Amino acid sequence: MSLDTVVEDIREEARARAEEIREEADAEAEEIIAEAEADAERIRDQKLAEAEREIEREREQTLSSAKLEAKQERLSARRDVLEDVREDVETAIDELDGDRRHDLTETLLAATLAEFDDDQEVVVATREADIDLLEELVDGRDATVGEPVDCLGGVVGESDTSRVRVNNTFDSVLEDVWDDELKNLSERLFDQ
Incomplete structure (x- = not known):
């Protein structure tokens, strides 16, 4: 090799x-x-x-x-x-006017006065536009009409002796009804 x-x-x-x-x-x-x-x-x-x-x-x-x-x-x-x-x-x-306002105000006045004892001096008030109506309604009752209050109508009653204030204005009634019926109203309006 x-x-x-x-x-x-x-x-x-x-x-x-x-x-x-x-x-x-x-x-x-x-x-x-x-x-x-x-x-x-x-x-x-x-x-x-x-x-x-x-x-x-x-x-x-x-x-x-x-x-x-x-x-x-x-x-x-x-x-x-x-x-x-x-x-x-x-x-x-x-x-609201006429008989309807008259009847509703009278009903609220009666409910207001029923909250006070008979011997109490009650001062009731309403809105400026309803003062004459309220004065007509308290005629013959143990109540006097006080200064107007800011409301839609109805009656506010007060007594110095018992320091009680009863709010039976249309506003307070509407508020109660509104709170109670808001759910039903919503359901009817919005078909839930």
């Missing part, structure tokens, strides 16, 4: 070993690339899922906020309608 042959055999062996190392490196590189691609796919899927969850969370939050805002606007609109109804009722009460 000549030296050239030995050198050639070593070269051949080196080439074969280099080829084997290259193939192993290529296989390892392909495995690393495959793992990296799998990791990248997994990370991409994970990030996509996170983004979808975030989008869904934000959508739910936006939807919830919109529903709350709509509910608040409905409640505000209902409150406005109820205030308008209340104002209309107060206007109708304020504009």
